[in-house]
Amino acid sequence: MTTMLEQDHFGLLTEPATLTITRLLPGPATRIWAYLTDSELRRQWLAAGAMKQMAGAPVDLVWRNDELTDPSGTRPEGFGDEHRMTCEVTAIDAPRRLSISWGSTGGVTFTLDERGDEVLLTIVHKRIEDPEVLLNVSAGWHAHLDVLEARARETPAAPHWDNWTRLREVYAERLFG
Secondary structure, eight states: OOOHHHHHOOOEEEETTEEEEEEEEESOHHHHHHHHHOHHHHHTTSOBOOBOSSTTOEEEEEEOGGGSSSSOOOOOTTOOSOEEEEEEEEEEETTTEEEEOOTTSSOEEEEEEEETTEEEEEEEEOOOOSHHHHHHHHHHHHHHHHHHHHHHHTOOOOOHHHHHHHHHHHHHHHHHO
């Protein structure tokens, strides 16, 4: 049975300052796991960066969002052509669960749950205290998952930046009315 969360693709605050967002993707889980852990595949939807699959391993993520879609759309003011962040793998159970630190927030956990020939990817991003950061992160995860879904389904993705800008407005209304 598909939940409301899966149907509309929008993330929800599942507790104060915690965003949970899901996406049903074509499987198997090992395929989607590779999109989470392999730098070249992750670069196609989120950020590049080598990742050793072991707790305590550093991960240097490099975002180049202008390269995610063609065309990329209009980059919002205040965003550069590249963003970098050093994270750490905090827990791993391949190919089901990956947790990494994430800047000043409480970290991100990716969980994969096979559902027949599809995989439910659940992302839980904890302790996003600043409302502006929450808006950017909510729209960001949603827009990046749209790109991942397009890659996994081999369909065209909407221009990333235009999608992110539209989603940020939608999340502002959904989260803060």
